[in-house]
Amino acid sequence: MKNTLLILPFLALLAACGTSGSSKNIIVEDRNPEVIARETSSFEWQDSSKSAKNSANFSANSIENIALTELKSSAVEFVLYFSYDGFDIDEATTQEIIKHANFMRDNPKIDLRLEGHADERGTREYNLALGENRAISVKEVLGLYQGLSARVQVVSYGEENPVAAGHNESAWAKNRRVEFIYQPSK
């Protein structure tokens, strides 16, 4: 009770002094996005069919699927690795790419999606660019050998899809990569 009594003169003073006049007639209202969100739609989920990874789109008994299964069981790398901030292709890597080039030459109904990736170090947007450079480096080698460029799609995920979760050089080395993903021709 004592408190109330003491506060009252203070408020009276406040009223007497008035307030900064400009804001008097403005009613502050927060536009509540929750209401709007409810009105428009629920969460947007991606169409999962679009993100279909790997080579799952070949029908089981097709010639392409058999050829691909054979390729996978042979000594061919489907993931190529890169140095820190690097996108150069060395001789050993070139040899691996030639095997893929030969495979594509022999299987004209198969297209290739090259996914470039980076490790988590450095900035996300720079790594997105770096991942694309890695995939483009591989595509350039493919193009040189068989003129396959038109059948090769390049995509970069930057550092967004790591395969190894650690924060150390062994994890980073596994994440600086280009993945070969075969798809039926369009």
Place this chain on the structure above:
Amino acid sequence: MRFIVLFLLLISAAQAILEVSVVKKDKNPLPIVISDFELIGAGAQDKTSAEIIRNNLERSGRFDVFVADSLEEFDSEHWKQRGIEAVVSGTIEQQSEKIYKISATLFDVYSNKKLFSKSTRVHLSGFRKVAHQLSDHIYEALLGESGSFNTLLTYVTVAKNKAGERVYQLNISDSDAHNVKSKIKLKTPILSPVWSPERSYENKKIAYVSFQNGRSEVFIWYPYSRRKIEKLPSFDGIASSPSWHPNGKSLLLTLSKNGNKDIYSYTLSDKALQRLTSNPSIDTEASYSPDSKHLVFTSNRSGQVQIYIKNLSNGRIKRATFEGTYNAKAVFSPDGKSLALVHRVNNDYRIATLDIATQDLSVVTDSKLDESPYFSPNGDMIIFSTNSNGKGLLSVVSVQGQRSYQLSSQNAEVREPNWSTYLE
């Protein structure tokens, strides 16, 4: 002691709200009492206005915030004895069904003077906004600088679902991380959200990068209007790294037409595309200076990753960073005089500031994987994403490094922060 240190009590564990923890404060924070606002009238109600203000001031690291015991007398001698330097009191009075009058007074204990008393009429839905505005008024009256409370954040959270898949969510919240809204939730990466510069809610939009169609594309979300999310036209290759022109009418983008990653300006109204860099190296992460006369970007044109500034009136490009072998993702401070950027120190990636005129670089943080720095609208703090025990969270640090707080989530990684300009 008759006060209660309030802050720790207010860290709520509500699901979508990030936890706030103050890490470092000023050596001599200003002791301030903020009493609960008095309710006047039978139906009067409060949505914790005083609590919002207390949390704001405490989080800034420049105040020690106390709440008055309800039986405490109001008397400057009384507060002086207890080492309190400022006192805030307020009232909330119902005027019609949903319209209230909120009044607040800031009292300076040592001069025994009222620094301000303000009142405003507010719809029930606007209580938080008024509390943020009052926080800004108190901050400015006591410290002589603008606060950054009546502003918004956006950030991305990443959590694993029951199937072990990563689920990405784009969120917006008030500057205190409360009032969280999320609409976009995907199983594919989301990155680089940026608030457009408009001050009105209706015109505010967020540009961001999404992989929902299997490649990086730029989208625009209008969180306060009924407009649908808009995808910018598909370009050949990467489309990423959006940032707004200070007029809000065009965006800087990184596009990789023909595989060459360059900076382009894209105008929303006529979809006109203008190429701003043409070097065969990687050029990305561009953003405008506040006066829109310059743009800063990351490039590996020297063989190293460094920051460059392009003068848009004469077209000249100058390298801005010379210290270290990796400098990236620079943004201008609100006064245009300095940059915040990611700087590599040995094997660690830290946040640094660069004085553009003197080229002085100061490392502000001491962790390992810091990225995505962005200035608070008053230029006093830098928000960025960092890692603690292998988990992503947001950290906010003052430009001199003496104050900091963190925003984290129990069940999600938090990353890619961006801070809006002041709201109207």
